[in-house]
Amino acid sequence: MARAKTNKGRFFEDYKVGETLHHAVPRTVKDGERALYHALYPARHALYSSDQFAQSCGLPASPLDDMITFHIVFGKTVPDVSLNAVANLGYAQGRWLAPVWPGDTLRSESEVIGLKQNSNGKTGVVYVRTTGFNQNDTKVLEYVRWVMVRKRDVDAPAPETVVPDLPKALTVDDLSIPETLDFSNYDFTLAGEAHRWGDYTVGEMIDHVDGVTVEEAEHMMATRLWQNTAKVHFDTSARPDGSRLIYGGHVISMARALSFNGLANAQMIVGLNGGAHANPCLSGDTIRAWTEVLDKTDTDKPGVGALRLRLVATKGGEPFKLKGEDGKYLPDVLLDLDYWALIPK
Amino acid sequence: MARAKTNKGRFFEDYKVGETLHHAVPRTVKDGERALYHALYPARHALYSSDQFAQSCGLPASPLDDMITFHIVFGKTVPDVSLNAVANLGYAQGRWLAPVWPGDTLRSESEVIGLKQNSNGKTGVVYVRTTGFNQNDTKVLEYVRWVMVRKRDVDAPAPETVVPDLPKALTVDDLSIPETLDFSNYDFTLAGEAHRWGDYTVGEMIDHVDGVTVEEAEHMMATRLWQNTAKVHFDTSARPDGSRLIYGGHVISMARALSFNGLANAQMIVGLNGGAHANPCLSGDTIRAWTEVLDKTDTDKPGVGALRLRLVATKGGEPFKLKGEDGKYLPDVLLDLDYWALIPK
């Protein structure tokens, strides 16, 4: 009885393809969340730092950092999607659909779009398409995520296998760019670097040089701020080794912020093609980042180009090394993220 | 001379029954404090997370978390009440009298309502009734607290003993409920749990399951945010063992936030019947919480019921164990708090 009122989370057999999960708790985000984001990560992209700079790019004010939107929308899904997850397997088809402004209230929904029981009969893969909405029910973000979830009862029958068809990358037509965005009068001096869209070539590799050694207090504050409640991030007794696993999104935000050094003008994240958390990150690790330019494309907004970038976070080792001869991620690789960013031409 | 201008704090013989202490420093609280609260504690109660949710409950916007009010009002009393305190002995008759909104400015006053010298002649117990006011001189909180305070001069004569009569618990008539609060259209899905007032029975025990291992940086940031300056929380040389004692209010807020899992709808704290900090909490402790339902009552506001809850925080051990055969708190118990919360019917 004592545990009757607490959330035990969903198990694999609790998901049905086609059902919609309405996640709690809506969250109003304001300037406090922005300031904390800038205290937790070395975030310096000018569009998210200065109202005047954002106005010079055609926006009414400086929006909240794109990854704040991601973390808040994601955090709400944890109690319904990943409380009993064994592993977060991947992301696809992530699209930022509208900027989030201080004062907006965000909520999330997820549709179950795929299920596949593993051959061991103990776990299965759940595919969800998660959508974040603001207080006007405008979509601000959607993305597909798939996780491996435990079964409650190993004898429960396997559901019909449904695996969604997920394109490897978004095309420029998939990207949602704010209607008024205009980089024609972009101030490269204030932004911090002179490199524009035309200066980047497909195949180019950029070592972002800087590193940050991460601390327990920081990743817990970040993860709580997004109301992500997964035990492994907070409770040293939740893992056999007594360590706290750092929320993968903390590594994403850290690597993205570090990438300012070399990509200061890659201002807005608009698409997430894919991503893998290659190895766990723990307190004391020093996160570094490097980028490979995967693709580039023009857009229909004045002065605005797009770069498709592979952002890799490591905790050591040499830059530009990703996988071993066995095709597996090297042990020092933390994150392999594939995203689209908008940059002035 | 060098220390002539610093505050040495008051000693037992400096207090007179009936006098009022006007505490410094007034504090304007805004969205930044709210964001920090949500980064420091896994706070998720929807009324304090979303303006729209609060509006659906009849409030103009989302107020600041009730414990922010408590911590700020309490913090101001430290330089005048507990700088030379040996122990914080208890709370009683705590009443939240008005919500605090971003932009409000809080200040505190305390009336000395009791004095009792201890038989050892070295210390005494001081009882104060502390009141928090906003910028319009509206009372936002009042509570009684008693602390054991050192004497400056052991030979100073004992004052006349005055011990206030403190009822064990507030009744429903004592509770101050916002005039417009209305839970008739409460959205249980957005709030995160389906359990309503009628689903809780007196005597019911709830294990909140989750745990948080606490860090030095976090409790210091929290305690400074409330401008609580007691040395033992910040200075490793202030205690013989070199450890920093975690502010008891940090444990209250952590336990209250953890209680979301099982009490997600116990939205507003309106009364504090009593509380004891049973054992010290130190960095590295993993805080868990359990609740016993002590009482329940209806209110005159639409859809609003009240639960009287015992919230116990521990740093290990089994849930639902509170005291040993000797009647003393078990060594793993950190907090024993008795409060009234409002919950939809």
Add this chain to the structure above:
Amino acid sequence: MARAKTNKGRFFEDYKVGETLHHAVPRTVKDGERALYHALYPARHALYSSDQFAQSCGLPASPLDDMITFHIVFGKTVPDVSLNAVANLGYAQGRWLAPVWPGDTLRSESEVIGLKQNSNGKTGVVYVRTTGFNQNDTKVLEYVRWVMVRKRDVDAPAPETVVPDLPKALTVDDLSIPETLDFSNYDFTLAGEAHRWGDYTVGEMIDHVDGVTVEEAEHMMATRLWQNTAKVHFDTSARPDGSRLIYGGHVISMARALSFNGLANAQMIVGLNGGAHANPCLSGDTIRAWTEVLDKTDTDKPGVGALRLRLVATKGGEPFKLKGEDGKYLPDVLLDLDYWALIPK
């Protein structure tokens, strides 16, 4: 090629006397930064804590803490001035020229005003006058700073030596005091101490008594908040001993906040005469502070006096000890700061 797009920083031979460096990235500061400042430091000066208190002193609202202005303006200079710095040698002629309000956007420029190659031929001293502006191009702060910077090429010719003439201290005529500031109705009770301008005497020493043991997570959050990116503050592999050097400004803010105890009414910092970071500060150090009253002067604003104060931060040792017989700072001294503050008469 991989590092072609990252900022390698400027070396000694890259600076020319008379040139102006336009620093990136502008930053809009709001209530979130204020709340973080109050969480990171035990800041309690009433003018920066309460809108109503500030209004009673003739200001429209509570401005952001003076040191927030300093840190943000300073942080922007790091990528252009001190990325290859060996040492931060000194400050002079610092003047706070206008309050900064929540919502203001700050940017920085630096003029190179002096150059002097060291006799070893490997390094040189660069003198810059840095100015901070708000979104209306109003100057909010200016100060001179000199740093020792590495040469890229030791064989590069030495520039003509130019050493600016820097007076030891600002005079009252140099101080910029907000036009409407009025301490005639100052509330000493709410401010926390009774000591006014007339109670301080030149030569007086004040031990601020309290101490704070500092943590990695805190100084990194602070330093990131000011978008200061110097590697040594974040990356344990950046120094041979594996420790992270704490940003000197963190020590300034901590010492200033600790000085509340004895100088609660020294509300506004308006001038920085000089300053030296005497020894490195590392996580685990317990920062304490003491003050010597160096000078005092009247001002032309109602009820407003000024004190010139030496603020010394230590990590141990006895108060009031600054230098050894050899004239060098004692090893426990962290900071020796000389500033002007406004205080009610």
